[in-house]
Amino acid sequence: MIRNNNRTKIIATVGPASNSYETLLDLVKTGVDVFRLNFSHGTHNDHKKVIEHLRKINKTYKLNIGILADLQGPKIRLGEVKKNVVLKKGDIITLTNKELAGTSKKLFVSYELLPLEVERGHRILMDDGKLELEVIETDRKTQIKAVVLHGGPLSSRKGVNLPDTKLSIASFTEKDAKDLKFALAHKANWIAVSFVRSADDIAQLRKL
Numbered sequence: 739m740i741r742n743n744n745r746t747k748i749i750a751t752v753g754p755a756s757n758s759y760e761t762l763l764d765l766v767k768t769g770v771d772v773f774r775l776n777f778s779h780g781t782h783n784d785h786k787k788v789i790e791h792l793r794k795i796n797k798t799y800k801l802n803i804g805i806l807a808d809l810q811g812p813k814i815r816l817g818e819v820k821k822n823v824v825l826k827k828g829d830i831i832t833l834t835n836k837e838l839a840g841t842s843k844k845l846f847v848s849y850e851l852l853p854l855e856v857e858r859g860h861r862i863l864m865d866d867g868k869l870e871l872e873v874i875e876t877d878r879k880t881q882i883k884a885v886v887l888h889g890g891p892l893s894s895r896k897g898v899n900l901p902d903t904k905l906s907i908a909s910f911t912e913k914d915a916k917d918l919k920f921a922l923a924h925k926a927n928w929i930a931v932s933f934v935r936s937a938d939d940i941a942q943l944r945k946l
Contacts, residue, residue: 747771772804777917807921811933814898817846825889834881860902
């Protein structure tokens with residue numbers, strides 16, 4: 739099998755559409771160097787099957803295709819959102835820690851300390867960064883107001899990221915510990931952390 743020897747490497751995430759031996763082999767032939775196992779989804783048994791396929795590919799074709807285990811970390815999410823909700827640039831929206839069915843005017847975010855820890859000017863990203871908001875005020879108790887910088891459609895349970903905010907939430911969860919133990923037992927080449935606030939978070943993982 740001919741491989742590209744350029745120093746640039748290709749990392750591909752394995753999902754339900756790409757976890758069969760045949761599809762993984764096709765991706766390797768196309769040039770994938772490392773496969774990312776996303777521990778936000780799937781079971782350990784699902785990931786084990788992928789690892790076994792990749793070990794077989796490496797042995798059969800004398801390759802060193804890498805395995806990257808990406809730990810989920812704590813997840814801050816939206817709650818339920820009504821159908822056909824679209825946020826438009828310039829809209830002012832309220833985010834609250836009180837559970838409700840979300841609309842284009844008001845959304846529930848699962849992190850209780852959100853109003854206390856954000857500051858005016860902080861960015862709030864939703865749905866893997868597809869939507870971006872900026873905080874304009876907070877009551878420090880139950881809700882904040884934000885302006886939409888980049889809008890789009892929004893649905894239930896999408897992830898929320900706060901890149902400018904120092905959060906008190908733990909960066910390494912009980913689930914992460916179990917997933918890390920699994921990844922090390924199956925000799926993953928790389929461990930990725932999804933929620934990093936400081937070098938201490940990386941140091942803690944390296945100790946483990």
